Amino acid sequence: MRLIFGLAVVLCFIMTECLSDGQQTHDPFDSPTLFVDDLLKDYDKLRRPGSLSEPVTVQVSMYIMKIEDIDLHSETMTFNGYFRSQFKDERLKHSNPRAFVTTDTDTMHRFWEPDLFVENAQETSWHEWPVPNAFLSITDTGEVKISRRLQMRVHCEENMSSFPMDDVVCSIHISTYGTTMDSIIVKGLDSEGKNSGFGLDSKVVPIGYKFKDITVNEETVEFRGIKYSKVVVNVAFERLRGSYVALDYFTGTTCFIIFVIMVSSTFLENFTEPDAKLPFIPGPAAIWTERVRMGTKFGIPLFYTLFHVIFWITYLS
DSSP states (O other), X not given: OHHHHHHHHHHHHHHHHHHHHHHHHOOGGGSHHHHHHHHTTTOOTTXXXXXTTSOEEEEEEEEEEEEEEEETTTTEEEEEEEEEEEXXXXXXXXXXXXXXXXXXXXXXXXXXXXXXXXXXXXXXXXXXXXXXXXXXXXXXXXXXEEEEEEEEEEEEEEOGGGTTSOEEEEEEEEEESSOOTTTEXXXXXXXXXXXXXXXXXXXXXXXXXXXXXXXXXXXXXEETTEEEEEEEEEEEEEEOHHHHIIIIIXXXXXXXXXXXXXXXXXXXXXXXXXXXXXXXXOHHHHHHHHHHHHIIIXXXXXXXXXXXXXXXXXXXX
């Protein structure tokens, strides 16, 4: 009997160890499709998270990796960066302590997503090579984060009254396309009212500009009596005077000098040579010819000198 009892104890111990090992190695994420199918049972994608009596809060953030161009002629800035949105969906809670992460766009489209867009974007493209640059993560508490990499061109403004010593401000207006603020509140600030999610690598600013700061404001927009939640991100740049003088001013000055030399040489050759024999020009035409001659000698150099004086007064002020 003692032998049988001892064998039974050993057998129970072995079975317990095997079961515990099996539980430790089992991971529901080993079968992502089954995990998602189980998670989405009784899940309605068209219904937003939370209670219908209270709006869901969507936290947005963006990090600018590279500024491709700041074009003041078209008043635009083109940049590459990451755009992220985060919210909580109680329906997506699960028991795994690790967050579920997927980069499959078909799987991502099975979940609810806020209808965010950038109001003042003139062109937007998502990076798709070699695979779509996007992911979705869901924690065990139901925190959902969606991230995508994009290229965007937005509107910029500058204060021409102090040109070329002005600051350039490029804005990014993030809002919901059709959902009112009764259903979605878009936030860009943390609980202390500070910017915690919008950033820029100052090393990627184009030549001629210096990154100044980023300010984030949360606003309410009313359109035809309907209110929408919006986040306005202002990215400010300071124009570098030295770069402007070297790249723009002296380049333009050189072209202007060449033009003046060509025009002046033509007039001087025909009208200002001491031995030049001018044809008889009667009446008002003679007065016009004399004005051209005097304008060539004094008008163009005077205009060019005044141009320099005005520029340096503006620069030093």
